[in-house]
Amino acid sequence: MSTPAIRPIQKKDDEHIASVIRRVLEELNVPKTGTVYEDTSLDVMFETYNRDGAVYFVVEENNKIIGGGGISQLANFDGNVCELQKMYFLSEARGKGIGQAMLKLCFNAAREFGYEKCYLETMPYMKAAQKLYQQEGFTYLDGPLGDTGHFSCPVHMIKVL
Template sequence: MDSAIIREIRPEDNAEVAQLIRNVLVELGVPKVGTAFADKALGMLYETYNVQNAAFYVLVNQEKLLGCGGIGPLEHQGEPICELQKMYFLPEARGKGWGSDLMRVCLNKAKDYGYKHCYLETMPNMIEAQKLYKKWGFEHIDMRMGNTGHFSCPVWMLKRIW
């Protein structure tokens, strides 16, 4: 059975992770404006997530970086809500259960940090991603939360952290 390692992002991962995210977004036809593609922090994710109550992980198989994702505080939100952020996988990593593995790591970290809910934004055509989110208890909500800057992402989901 093929296995992958999930580890925290390192400074030397920044460029490769940024390229992975952009490649997946282009593959899926996601707008370059109002999505993670345009995030100013995309090239410095290690530094961005190397702060209190945030964590970012990479998924590695046979020394190749195949996926990523993390959690961080939802900006401009009063209660302790985190956001599942930048969870993307290259095609060769999909369908192997690694998304659930990374989701487990992220949600456990969110629980450790004391978050009560986890929010995410996605695109309507990211059907497989939405199936994963629903499997983990995320439910669709009908309004945007916080101030993510991702105004092109019209699908919003929320999960109560156990």
């Protein structure tokens, strides 16, 4: 067994990461409406993040994509804030410190892009994820920033970079 590697997404990863994200969302019973599940970008992740101010990383182990996460400018928001996006891992990737490593890569990229804050949206029952986010400096907000279209995600958090 090899050590998981985190690397920038490649075109060949699109189908695999879309499958991983949908599988995790289904496993966690996340609503299909008003969440990442229905994002049109899910099937074209390489193209979506192949632009200034955005990056997406995948986690690969034994030639298999087991997770990913990225950042991009927060949609419909006037400010220097990025959004942590589509950070999901298959069960086999959880509890190994991969999430923390992914966050550090995303934060470093965000700082390089010149963002001042990082925003995210999640589900109330994703307690392990929220614990990780809090450990990494995120705090809760009373409501959403911008308009991501993810109206079914009622938990909003932010971190100063």
